[in-house]
């Protein structure tokens with residue numbers, strides 16, 4: 001395996017891959033960086049008032065609406081760091097964990113949990129894993145829910161060589177189902193695609209565990225001699241650490257990020273929400289969410305696009321002139337879904 005030479009940004013195709021994520025360090029953090037053939041921070045002529053982002057000391061450009069954002073993305077951006085939460089999956093029919101009344105926590109009465117969050121509490125799981133396994137039957141990627149326009153837009157952002165990485169709080173796996181490459185998605189709260197023993201830590205085949213859970217053949221037991229621990233999909237529970245790669249944003253992404261896009265999250269859960277605060281003050285931050293969230297709005301370069309998320313994405317796609325490209329991706333997805341249905 002070779003080493004990377006400062007390629008921690010998005011070149012669309014030629015990152016040297018080390019480990020699961022495409023931007024693992026080979027060279028030292030201080031390497032000089034050239035992104036898409038030009039030194040970082042030099043953008044040339046532009047209609048925007050500032051001369052650059054990232055390491056530049058100039059103030060961030062002022063983005064007033066979706067049209068400004070679209071022009072900025074087209075002219076000046078090659079590394080969008082995206083943060084997403086439950087709000088991008090509610091249009092797919094997945095209940096938001098926190099919305100009163102319709103939220104997932106409010107609909108868990110049938111599990112007789114002592115408190116709603118217990119379903120993701122590791123100590124509770126060790127005592128009674130049935131509620132989580134039952135929930136997993138519903139949430140397992142590729143069974144009940146499909147990606148929506150927001151996921152397709154993120155895929156398009158990748159195909160246009162604009163996407164640096166997506167940090168997702170979601171465990172529904174819809175980013176992967178939308179076709180976004182694995183090394184472009186940091187699943188901060190874990191994934192159903194892998195599973196491990198809660199006692200000895202041994203990795204178990206994700207597909208086998210999925211099949212057992214879907215068939216109701218639970219608990220899934222570790223088959224390591226003398227272990228007999230319960231096997232759990234690698235979803236991060238309360239009381240568990242986030243994947244170590246989560247912290248890569250400090251050195252591997254943010255120094256090269258030229259736009260932060262936050263979508264469908266209320267930015268209440270830390271350490272995830274901390275990424276938005278760690279972004280350089282010279283980098284514009286844009287929130288696309290039903291309501292204002294976190295500290296976004298407190299800096300001059302911040303923009304809110306509040307209201308219906310799908311409407312906002314469609315407006316942005318139109319301003320970018322990417323409608324045909326988005327439609328093409330959606331048609332491909334429908335074709336993939338139909339092929340899968342026919343196979344089943």
Ligand SMILES: [Zn+2]
Nearest residue numbers: 197200222227
């Ligand atoms: Zn074990």
